[in-house]
Amino acid sequence: MKAGSDSEPARPGPLTGIRVLEFASHGPGPFCAMMLADLGAEVLRIDRPDASAALPQQALLNRGRRSVMLDLKHALAVDTVLRLIDPADVLLEGMRPGVMERLGIGPDVCLARNPSLIYARMTGWGQYGPLATTAGHDIGYIARTGALHALGRAGGPPQFPANLLGDFGGGGMLVAFGICAALLERTTSSAGQVIDAAIVDGVASLLTMPWMLTAQGQWRDERGVNLLDGGAPWYDVYEAADGGWLAVGALEARFYADLLAGLELADVPDRDDPANWPRLRTMFAARFKQRTRDQWAQVFAGSDACVEPVLSLFEATQDEHLAARRTYLERAGSWQPAPAPRFSRTPGGLSDPPPVPGQHTTEALAAWGIDDVRDLIAKKAAIQT
Numbered sequence: 001m002k003a004g005s006d007s008e009p010a011r012p013g014p015l016t017g018i019r020v021l022e023f024a025s026h027g028p029g030p031f032c033a034m035m036l037a038d039l040g041a042e043v044l045r046i047d048r049p050d051a052s053a054a055l056p057q058q059a060l061l062n063r064g065r066r067s068v069m070l071d072l073k074h075a076l077a078v079d080t081v082l083r084l085i086d087p088a089d090v091l092l093e094g095m096r097p098g099v100m101e102r103l104g105i106g107p108d109v110c111l112a113r114n115p116s117l118i119y120a121r122m123t124g125w126g127q128y129g130p131l132a133t134t135a136g137h138d139i140g141y142i143a144r145t146g147a148l149h150a151l152g153r154a155g156g157p158p159q160f161p162a163n164l165l166g167d168f169g170g171g172g173m174l175v176a177f178g179i180c181a182a183l184l185e186r187t188t189s190s191a192g193q194v195i196d197a198a199i200v201d202g203v204a205s206l207l208t209m210p211w212m213l214t215a216q217g218q219w220r221d222e223r224g225v226n227l228l229d230g231g232a233p234w235y236d237v238y239e240a241a242d243g244g245w246l247a248v249g250a251l252e253a254r255f256y257a258d259l260l261a262g263l264e265l266a267d268v269p270d271r272d273d274p275a276n277w278p279r280l281r282t283m284f285a286a287r288f289k290q291r292t293r294d295q296w297a298q299v300f301a302g303s304d305a306c307v308e309p310v311l312s313l314f315e316a317t318q319d320e321h322l323a324a325r326r327t328y329l330e331r332a333g334s335w336q337p338a339p340a341p342r343f344s345r346t347p348g349g350l351s352d353p354p355p356v357p358g359q360h361t362t363e364a365l366a367a368w369g370i371d372d373v374r375d376l377i378a379k380k381a382a383i384q385t
Helices: 027-038 075-085 099-103 109-111 138-145 164-191 199-206 208-216 253-263 274-288 293-300 313-315 320-325 363-368 373-378
Strands: 021-022 042-047 066-070 090-093 117-125 193-198 234-239 245-249 307-309 328-331 333-338
Touching: 021 027, 027 042, 027 090, 027 117, 027 164, 066 075, 066 363, 075 109, 075 373, 090 164, 109 117, 117 164, 138 164, 138 199, 164 193, 164 199, 193 199, 199 274, 234 274, 245 293, 253 274, 253 293, 293 307, 313 320, 313 328, 313 333, 363 373
Parallel strands: 021 042, 021 090, 042 066, 090 117, 117 193
Antiparallel strands: 234 245, 245 307, 328 333
């Protein structure tokens, strides 16, 4: 079996037996549902009639679950959702505050029907506050929390890391963590609850270390002047002779010594004096420019200098270490990240490919105990694609 292929059968994960009802949304919601499905949860995705079916097999965030299509403007569709609540462990939604209530499937209604339900609400601003009902995207959420201000070069504009920090780090992973915590608590209380997962709260949580260092007098509220934001020349990126880049993270003294040895630099100024940082950076930049990226990668291979080549997405799929761990898998012609984290006894795995919206309406509704599927489809409350 070639490295990175996905020919092994799917195996149950630690969330096997958990049933999740997911209302289709964008970004962090699907990412959370993907994580739960990767770890064995049975996730039923409810798509709207206007759901796009363009290249559904490449919609990797939708992998691992079945899709039913319901027209929630139809009273019979809402009644169907309420019946689906009965066997569900988790409801995951990413609507603006108040939308689910107006549809008649808000948390009060659902928890009255199923008191052990975990009702997870994924939004940018949260369920309350002056901006709660305002539209927003990742870049705005990280701007409001102070995270965007901290990213970028000294004297330059803020630089945003695509939508990884807000949508996925502070959003999808936050609500997945909250769901698992609520499921664990339910084992002793037998009671469900509502989770208010706001991206702004998640991003703020991710900023705990800068806040800690600020309190300790070791972090300035400026871009590009601190130890881990490009201020220190031994924690930065450098261009090689071929235009490739190297990432340097030689924080500890012994790692820094390995960096200097690999660069063959002697008589360097004391790094503990920030006044020497510009000179150090100039020395490092000039030295890295003397060899290609891959030549430097060979120089530092096996050392503790913490110097790594900056790989493209496709280069990363072929990386020796990542291939050995099967961090990226190829399936149906598309590369995608493998389920994470790894479990020794109940490993997760890739199971169902991303569905076409409404692909499983008939079979999935029946499997969840809905016995009038044909009537629902005839009355256009449900759609089979």
